[in-house]
Amino acid sequence: VVNQVVAVPLKEIFLDEEWNCRGQIAMSNIIGLAKQIKDQGLIQPVTIAPYEKDGFKYKMVSGHRRFKAIKYDGDPTINAIIRADLTDVQASLMNLTENIAREDLNIAQEARAIERCKVFGYGKDDLASLLKVSENWVEVRFMLTSLPHDIEQEAAAGVINSTQIKQLYKIKDNSKRYDFVKRIKEAKERAEKVAVPVEKLRRP
Numbered sequence: 001v002v003n004q005v006v007a008v009p010l011k012e013i014f015l016d017e018e019w020n021c022r023g024q025i026a027m028s029n030i031i032g033l034a035k036q037i038k039d040q041g042l043i044q045p046v047t048i049a050p051y052e053k054d055g056f057k058y059k060m061v062s063g064h065r066r067f068k069a070i071k072y073d074g075d076p077t078i079n080a081i082i083r084a085d086l087t088d089v090q091a092s093l094m095n096l097t098e099n100i101a102r103e104d105l106n107i108a109q110e111a112r113a114i115e116r117c118k119v120f121g122y123g124k125d126d127l128a129s130l131l132k133v134s135e136n137w138v139e140v141r142f143m144l145t146s147l148p149h150d151i152e153q154e155a156a157a158g159v160i161n162s163t164q165i166k167q168l169y170k171i172k173d174n175s176k177r178y179d180f181v182k183r184i185k186e187a188k189e190r191a192e193k194v195a196v197p198v199e200k201l202r203r204p
Helices: 028-040 064-073 088-102 107-119 124-131 135-145 149-156 162-170 174-189
Strands: 005-009 046-053 056-062 077-082
Touching (some): 088 107, 088 124, 107 124, 135 149, 135 162, 149 174, 162 174
Antiparallel strands (some): 046 056
């Protein structure tokens, strides 16, 4: 039954954590939700799409954490909405939009999901409109994906803010970027409100 809530066996659903904008979901993020679902039931069904590959019938579109919580509880089925009408990019946007609405993604996770949509040809204004965010919000995440992975992780940890991401993007030398990040962290340790500006990195 398409676009209606049906109970689907977990074993029929392919869960791709690398595709999910959250990436790998830690067990610590599942246990509390699993208890809540055990006590209250699954309030919001997951969304899946036809897949029919490697023995599966469906692929998870949104609700990866709910899926893992249901599996943790030992339930054999999960309430799901089957969407056969979604393109790959629509599925990606649905996955990203739902997670953004929950406000529990870090900026690096958002950036990677935005990058995937960018591959499909969506520009800043398109994505801003679709996701109901500002073009600046999208631009910062585009910039972050061009920075070294370990700097992305500093942003994910909240060490680097959006303004500093823009500054780091303007610096083309990675050694200077790392120097800037080091100065930001040192400033935070000293409880300084303003990190070292980029101009101070431009030494003769």
